[in-house]
Amino acid sequence: MKGHAESAAPFVANEPRAHWHDESLWFVRVKRDRQAATVPEWEDLRSTASAIKAHTLSRLADYLEEFERNATANGIHVHWARDGAEHNAIVLKILNDHGVKRLVKSKSMLTEECHLNPYLEAHGIEVTDTDLGERIVQMRKEPPSHIVLPAIHLKKEDIGELFHIQLGTEKGASDPKYLTEAARGHLRERFLGAQAGLTGVNFAIASTGGVVVCTNEGNADMGTSLPPIHIASMGVEKIVPRPRDLAIFLRLLARSATGQPVTTYTSHFHGPLPGGEMHVVIVDNGRARILGEEAFRRSLSCIRCGACMNTCPVYRRSGGYSYGYTVPGPIGSILGPQRDPAAYGSLPFASSLCGSCTDVCPVKIDLHHELLAFRQELAKKGYLPWQKRFSMWVMGQVLARKWAFLLGGRLMRTLMPLLPRALVYGPWNPWGKQRELPPMPRESFRDLLKKEPR
Numbered sequence: 001m002k003g004h005a006e007s008a009a010p011f012v013a014n015e016p017r018a019h020w021h022d023e024s025l026w027f028v029r030v031k032r033d034r035q036a037a038t039v040p041e042w043e044d045l046r047s048t049a050s051a052i053k054a055h056t057l058s059r060l061a062d063y064l065e066e067f068e069r070n071a072t073a074n075g076i077h078v079h080w081a082r083d084g085a086e087h088n089a090i091v092l093k094i095l096n097d098h099g100v101k102r103l104v105k106s107k108s109m110l111t112e113e114c115h116l117n118p119y120l121e122a123h124g125i126e127v128t129d130t131d132l133g134e135r136i137v138q139m140r141k142e143p144p145s146h147i148v149l150p151a152i153h154l155k156k157e158d159i160g161e162l163f164h165i166q167l168g169t170e171k172g173a174s175d176p177k178y179l180t181e182a183a184r185g186h187l188r189e190r191f192l193g194a195q196a197g198l199t200g201v202n203f204a205i206a207s208t209g210g211v212v213v214c215t216n217e218g219n220a221d222m223g224t225s226l227p228p229i230h231i232a233s234m235g236v237e238k239i240v241p242r243p244r245d246l247a248i249f250l251r252l253l254a255r256s257a258t259g260q261p262v263t264t265y266t267s268h269f270h271g272p273l274p275g276g277e278m279h280v281v282i283v284d285n286g287r288a289r290i291l292g293e294e295a296f297r298r299s300l301s302c303i304r305c306g307a308c309m310n311t312c313p314v315y316r317r318s319g320g321y322s323y324g325y326t327v328p329g330p331i332g333s334i335l336g337p338q339r340d341p342a343a344y345g346s347l348p349f350a351s352s353l354c355g356s357c358t359d360v361c362p363v364k365i366d367l368h369h370e371l372l373a374f375r376q377e378l379a380k381k382g383y384l385p386w387q388k389r390f391s392m393w394v395m396g397q398v399l400a401r402k403w404a405f406l407l408g409g410r411l412m413r414t415l416m417p418l419l420p421r422a423l424v425y426g427p428w429n430p431w432g433k434q435r436e437l438p439p440m441p442r443e444s445f446r447d448l449l450k451k452e453p454r
């Protein structure tokens with residue numbers, strides 16, 4: 001599998017689009033800052049959320065069993081899935097048992113992780129993603145490029161062209177209101193024809209046995225109010241102990257995600273519709289293994305707000321597809337290599353380690369330190385490419401010897417200005433692909449310091 005830098009190349013090559021993507025996400029980051037500033041106790045909320053998550057993870061099995069007991073008492077069928085394959089098989093069985101051929105889905109990164117859509121489609125089920133951004137990328141046969149803003153890599157003109165082809169809108173139309181109306185009409189037909197609805201789960205409350213889904217479009221409510229069967233897919237880490245814990249996370253989630261005070265719809269599901277059925281599928285899919293890794297278990301606290309992506313200079317300039325993993329950005333760069341270090345080993349290096357992700361994370365995951373720790377882990381386990389291992393070895397030798405360091409500096413200052421450009425900016429210099437190296441100083445810092453009056 002290609003590394004992050006190679007995968008980012010096509011996105012980065014389109015400079016105007018990369019710049020526009022960068023600015024669009026920074027706009028969301030600024031909105032987040034404004035909202036956070038309106039809450040005087042913001043830092044207390046973050047600390048409390050972090051403590052609740054740490055406590056819950058330390059008693060995860062107990063809280064999950066409490067949830068199962070209470071959900072079952074509410075008339076919900078609870079299923080357990082070890083991995084994505086089991087999750088998909090459980091969902092398919094529920095659908096087949098009820099003769100369902102048309103399913104509407106609201107946004108769920110877990111089902112993306114499990115590759116549910118292609119699995120169901122291969123078994124003859126028509127799946128419609130009903131979140132507008134997700135529907136757009138589904139029509140383009142692409143995965144989401146961002147966990148909250150799935151189509152953020154697309155301009156309104158791209159969507160106008162897509163809707164013209166798929167929905168018959170006017171050619172060249174790119175007015176967002178017009179396009180949204182067209183999507184609304186199209187989705188309404190799908191909602192009315194659906195035989196079952198599937199949602200993700202933002203939070204599951206152990207003490208009440210209910211689940212909470214946050215959306216801005218009300219699509220989760222439409223998809224679960226019209227068809228009689230509701231399936232909710234949740235990762236084991238979505239559990240919170242009590243409703244009062246939920247209040248902390250709800251104040252943090254929308255502000256961090258999109259800079260709104262609250263999501264437009266915060267829907268609580270505590271049982272099936274009259275005459276209907278509700279199923280919750282609780283999925284592990286590698287999470288228990290992460291829980292066993294002391295250095296990285298805090299990554300399970302993530303509430304998938306996307307704030308770390310909106311602020312990350314690498315994500316903003318390289319786009320979500322450059323990560324090649326379901327969850328991109330700083331948190332994806334920790335989760336991906338935990339799942340498969342050989343495939344995703346380049347991701348912890350796709351970071352400037354500036355720490356901006358850690359600063360905005362509503363649950364205080366120490367993202368940039370975890371990324372640094374992961375680099376060390378990958379190096380220890382031999383997952384670094386030989387070029388990087390060799391260059392680091394050379395650098396280690398130079399830095400360990402004062403004479404080698406001084407000589408190396410002098411050689412670079414003298415030779416670099418004389419070398420042909422093709423040699424300096426060859427394929428061995430990824431740093432110079434889009435940047436000019438700074439001019440070599442004539443004197444070293446040490447020489448300059450010596451000249452300073454004492």
Ligand code: SF4
Pocket residue numbers: 256301302303304305306307308309331357360361362363364365367
């Ligand atoms: S790691 Fe933190 S900032 Fe990033 S998506 Fe998760 S909760 Fe949000």
